[in-house]
Amino acid sequence: MSNAITPPKKQRSSNIELLRILTMLGVIILHYNNADIGGGLKYVQNGSLNFHFLNILESVFICAVDLFVLITGYFMINTQKRSLIKPFKLLVQVIAFNLMIFFLLIIIGKKAFTLHGLLGTLLPANYFVILYTALYFISPYINIAMKALNKKQLKYMIITLFLIFSVYAVAVDLLGEIKGDTILGLSSIGMYGSQNGYTIVNFAFMYTLGAYINICESDYIHISRIKLISYLAILVGVDSAWYLLFEYLHFCKGTAHSYLNPVVILMAVAVFFLFKKIDLGQNKVINTLAKGSFTVFLLHKEFLSRIRIESFVNKPLPILAAHILIAVIGIYLICWIVYFIYESITAPIYNLIEKKFPRVTYIVDSSITEKR
Template identity: 30%
Template sequence: MLLQTDRQTDRQTDRQTGIELLRIVTMLMIIGLHYLLFGGPLFHAKGLNQKLAWFIEAFFFVAVNCYVLISGYFLVTKKNFHMKKIASLWLQVIFYTIIFYCMHLYFHPSFHWKDFFHVVLPVRYEAYWFVTAYFGLYLISPFLAHFAHSLTKQQYLRFLAISTFLFGFYSFFRPESDPFKVQGGYSVLWFIVLFFWGGYIRLWNLSMPKGKALLIYSVSCVFTFLSSWPVHWLLKMEGFKNGKFGLNGFYNYNSPTVWLASLALFFVFYKIEIENRWIRTLILWMGPLTFGVYLIHMNQHVAQELWGHWIHVSHVYSGSSVLLFWHMLITVLGIFLACVLFDWLRLRLFQLLAPWGHSIWDFFAGKIRLLGR
């Protein structure tokens, strides 16, 4: 009996390791997306290099969806409202907005109250679009989890079908009007849909063979890549306006191919078994730090310096495709590792201050509970 329990624990650890590995891979993909966009290859490269950039973009575009799927997978079992975790998330965001704003002021002394409020209220003023949407999802996740647990399997499937059709397919194919304000998937509404997909995988143990999942992921991404030119032509022929979320081909988070590829990639990593204990330990240590990687490299002040002064991609994408590929790989890995180390130092600092912060938060949490009575 003890041996069976140990094996079940090992399988659960392997599954968690696979999902944490996917979290790491998706953050690497997100940095790659920013390399292609802010570095310039998507819109400023010519010929083969530009096609290569859009091809890689199609395979990386699933990253945000996968990251939210992972959150849904873990959060669907947490039906209680934990104010400390919400405060921790908020403090992590504010820590980086404040520290990088202070560094910016040191090199560029020009204080404005408007900028200050943007720094201390980053979610309110959308310092990061992803954080604003994710924070909204995180706040309501306990209620979403309660709803998910109340559904039968058939009811859950019908709910997924309807919500995916309305906020995914229908909204995607109506980019000129955006009837449900999904904004191409750049919104909390689409994140909620992904939350329920991740929750369904967790609650009803949905799975797919890795080989089949990898095939679906690859075919879907290739179709995303091939779709852009004919879709652009078709939408223009239909008279659709070239808005912020229109005329992108299938390069939108709520497009059918990106949604399908996101689910497929999740299943590629879902049940990966990693035998090496050191590698498993490294993955489980690094996975939770990936959110900090996003907060660091996409901070507006860091991003301006990163892509404007520190990393020069223009001389690379004007050369050979091989050079572009290797430059991108080394750059993405370098940014990721530097940010992981930085966020680990931030985590250590928070742990040192934990006793003080814990007591302060308990005081305010107690007052909030009294108001709710």
């Protein structure tokens, strides 16, 4: 998703670009397991070694989306400049790929042409893109509010947001899972609960958390790699055990792998700090591969439904592990090639637009706050 969340134009840090690649590979793994997409956890024999392996992978990578948004906040706290064409390009890319997939399926005989189907492809219905676009436009005002606070106030603000929009919200969802029904009107997120973090509330919180890390990084940078790895291992263990416990009790297991689960959010923080400690300099291969991650996000589901996951999840563990590894790397590389072709076609068009209409950016003035 690097198209969506790249920092202001400057030399890209390859450690963070590598983190983007790995988290995108993680998203593929999450959807490999997803019952409605790849079906890994749907088809695997419950309680088997493969089941536990997939569950651990799920817990390891469940913080991927939170990480993408956290990275955005970390870098964009330092700029009030926003491009009007950037979110437009994202929405156009969603529509372009919808159309490409729609007509490709018609050509190979997997789908019949209908006007209703065609009109549906013209809607950029992608939760990440829509929420990111909303966040992109409100983020300068979040920056102004954060810069008006001192470090102590920022710390209390983050703790307050964390308790209200993560701990409390998940506790309500947890009660609903135990009760066997959604508890209406009790959540701090919305009438029908937290939606597992698929909301602007969670996106705004993760952005704010990333911005806070940037501002107060010196207070936490002393944490060693060993401690971070230990914290991460404990958090993954807790999340995995949470899922297994609810599986055993026959409860709904959504909270274990919710994006606003406090365990998942803390995982994202630990992973980010861990990669900040890695010095890779400027690696052209990593930086180039990372550019295609948003295209991978848009297209990878089309491949997961065609790699016979149900035929591999109950094979011996080494075969399953090999299938996952080959699948995620292969899908990423194929999607990157599509990105390269798409970028080669569209880049000259967007360059021309930006030359013809130079005022496609705006800056939210923060001078009043800075004077205070």
